[in-house]
Amino acid sequence: MATTAVVAGTAAHMGARSAQRSAEADQAQAAPPAAAPADEPAAPEAAESPQIEELKQLAALKDQGILTEEEFSAKKAQILGL
Incomplete structure (x- = not known):
């Protein structure tokens, strides 16, 4: 019985972790890329x-x-x- 609880707990944790990673990936794809300012000064080492x-x-x-x-x-x- 204890083994079943451990397996079920692990599966639940892994499922939640997978869902979290999927949500983070969806958020990253939905966010527009950050644009660099057009009038940013050139780097001194340029x-x-x-x-x-x-x-x-x-x-x-x-x-x-x-x-x-x-x-x-x-x-x-x-x-x-x-």
């Missing part, structure tokens, strides 16, 4: 654009006195398409 890299190099040359302010401004306008 690669910078080639234009930014070139501007940084030009700024370094200007700071070292290799480029004049006028040369730097002209090349910056060319890179940015201004």
Whole structure:
């Protein structure tokens, strides 16, 4: 008799657990996927654009006195398409 109670109890527990997993799966399928914000800033470790890299190099040359302010401004306008 005790064995029958254990088997019945185990079956009931497993049935309840299966129903719970099914409900969780149904809920997961019904929920819409979370959308990332469109205007989220890029991660700091993300690669910078080639234009930014070139501007940084030009700024370094200007700071070292290799480029004049006028040369730097002209090349910056060319890179940015201004």
